[in-house]
Amino acid sequence: MSNRTSTLKSESKIWELDRRHQLHPYQHFASFDKAGSMVMKSGQGCYLTDEYGKRYFDAVGGMWCTNIGLGREEMADAIAQQVRDLAYANPFVDMTNEPASRLAAKLAELAPGDLNHVMFTCSGSTANDLAYRVIRMYQHARGTPKKHHILSRIDSYHGATFLAASIGCKPDDRISEFDFITDWVHHLSSPNRYRAPDLNTTDEDFCDYLIEEMEQKILDVGPENIAAFYAEPILGVGGVIVPPADYNRRTWDLCQRYDILYVADEVVTAFGRLGCWFVSKDRFDVQPDIITCAKGLSSGYLPLGAAIISDRIYEVMANDDDRFFAAGLTYSGHPVSCAAALKNIEIMERENLFDNVNEVGPYFEKQLRTLLDLPIVGDIRGEKFMMCVVNVQNKASREFFPAEVNIGKRISDHAESLGLLVRPIGDLNIMSPPLTMSREDVDFIVTTLRTAIEMTMIGLRSEGLWRD
Numbered sequence: 001m002s003n004r005t006s007t008l009k010s011e012s013k014i015w016e017l018d019r020r021h022q023l024h025p026y027q028h029f030a031s032f033d034k035a036g037s038m039v040m041k042s043g044q045g046c047y048l049t050d051e052y053g054k055r056y057f058d059a060v061g062g063m064w065c066t067n068i069g070l071g072r073e074e075m076a077d078a079i080a081q082q083v084r085d086l087a088y089a090n091p092f093v094d095m096t097n098e099p100a101s102r103l104a105a106k107l108a109e110l111a112p113g114d115l116n117h118v119m120f121t122c123s124g125s126t127a128n129d130l131a132y133r134v135i136r137m138y139q140h141a142r143g144t145p146k147k148h149h150i151l152s153r154i155d156s157y158h159g160a161t162f163l164a165a166s167i168g169c170k171p172d173d174r175i176s177e178f179d180f181i182t183d184w185v186h187h188l189s190s191p192n193r194y195r196a197p198d199l200n201t202t203d204e205d206f207c208d209y210l211i212e213e214m215e216q217k218i219l220d221v222g223p224e225n226i227a228a229f230y231a232e233p234i235l236g237v238g239g240v241i242v243p244p245a246d247y248n249r250r251t252w253d254l255c256q257r258y259d260i261l262y263v264a265d266e267v268v269t270a271f272g273r274l275g276c277w278f279v280s281k282d283r284f285d286v287q288p289d290i291i292t293c294a295k296g297l298s299s300g301y302l303p304l305g306a307a308i309i310s311d312r313i314y315e316v317m318a319n320d321d322d323r324f325f326a327a328g329l330t331y332s333g334h335p336v337s338c339a340a341a342l343k344n345i346e347i348m349e350r351e352n353l354f355d356n357v358n359e360v361g362p363y364f365e366k367q368l369r370t371l372l373d374l375p376i377v378g379d380i381r382g383e384k385f386m387m388c389v390v391n392v393q394n395k396a397s398r399e400f401f402p403a404e405v406n407i408g409k410r411i412s413d414h415a416e417s418l419g420l421l422v423r424p425i426g427d428l429n430i431m432s433p434p435l436t437m438s439r440e441d442v443d444f445i446v447t448t449l450r451t452a453i454e455m456t457m458i459g460l461r462s463e464g465l466w467r468d
């Protein structure tokens with residue numbers, strides 16, 4: 001918010017209305033009261049324009065979601081046409097609509113293996129939450145009702161509903177004012193090698209340690225009690241953490257051995273971020289029992305999420321004539337959201353957007369790594385169009401800045417003043433740009449980020465907060 005003066009703010013009615021009346025996700029009350037929000041007015045491709053006409057390259061891709069880019073006429077047309085044809089129809093019990101049915105079939109075609117049944121939701125959180133209903137019904141139906149515990153990891157994020165927030169475990173989100181399910185959700189160590197306590201271990205040792213820990217946890221809780229393991233293939237909000245090689249496959253093997261369902265939360269990774277529809281099978285050789293997705297499914301044009309469920313689970317749930325699935329949302333399979341998703345997928349296919357990700361992605365990784373010569377850049381993490389810069393006070397010891405320095409935010413504020421949006425989360429600056437990003441865009445991001453980090457270092461030095 002560094003470049004917005006108080007004069008401009010007081011001229012902006014929207015800014016004031018918002019400050020007075022909207023409670024934002026993750027709003028920090030004290031600073032929001034002073035600075036309010038940045039009011040965005042329009043968006044085209046990778047760019048956003050604020051209410052004063054200033055343009056920003058949105059390297060965050062909205063919130064990991066504007067995969068095909070903003071402002072597409074044919075998306076507007078498809079959405080408008082569907083509103084005219086059928087804006088809503090009850091999705092419960094035995095009524096459907098054409099876009100929802102077509103989209104379910106399309107997702108069954110794109111998802112790996114026998115993931116052939118789709119439950120639509122309004123978001124990633126509700127996809128993960130309702131997936132647990134499926135899991136419980138399956139465990140009951142097959143005669144293992146004791147299986148209700150969930151395994152997941154520290155640093156994971158699975159959403160904001162009570163259950164999804166309990167399954168996820170970003171330490172900073174575990175604020176004392178909120179409650180979480182703690183007796184039947186168990187968190188394993190984060191697969192974050194950079195924060196692994198012993199700097200001398202190899203990746204293989206670290207992976208062995210994580211797998212042994214998971215197996216021990218399964219034995220401690222009892223496999224007969226564990227229903228499912230929830231895992232993001234690459235942990236997103238927790239810090240773009242790519243687990244050690246073979247980790248995803250080995251955790252899946254353990255789930256097979258101990259009869260635990262594997263839920264791949266692909267809310268961020270699906271729909272092109274790594275240059276494929278779903279990364280579970282294509283990148284990590286894992287065949288999940290359920291994939292949850294959202295975000296890139298509709299590229300943020302309208303809210304939509306889905307849990308894609310295996311034949312095996314569906315057939316077991318459906319094996320009793322008296323059973324019914326007593327859960328659902330008013331907007332499950334919303335025709336307008338599904339029409340938007342179908343058009344979104346058509347655009348991804350027609351424009352071969354994944355080829356662009358596979359071509360520009362490695363360049364993005366390589367160019368971002370040039371920032372490692374800066375004294376406060378400790379690590380560059382991620383793959384292709386899902387990347388993050390890790391900022392540290394001391395590179396050798398991997399010591400982080402004290403939380404109150406708010407290092408990620410300082411850098412993103414400078415970047416913002418230079419026309420670039422990167423997402424600050426604690427020590428990190430995260431990027432998940434639209435899949436249309438070009439090599440020239442990459443050059444702009446990397447040059448601008450370098451300047452923003454240098455400006456931040458000057459500020460830190462002058463405030464006596466850091467010396468190289």
Ligand SMILES: Cc1ncc(COP(=O)(O)O)c(C=O)c1O
Pocket residue numbers: 122123124125126128157158159160232236237265266267268294295305
């Ligand atoms: C991996 C993952 N799962 C679930 C969610 C929750 O999705 P939503 O915000 O659409 O509820 C998110 C959101 O960022 C996410 O990153």
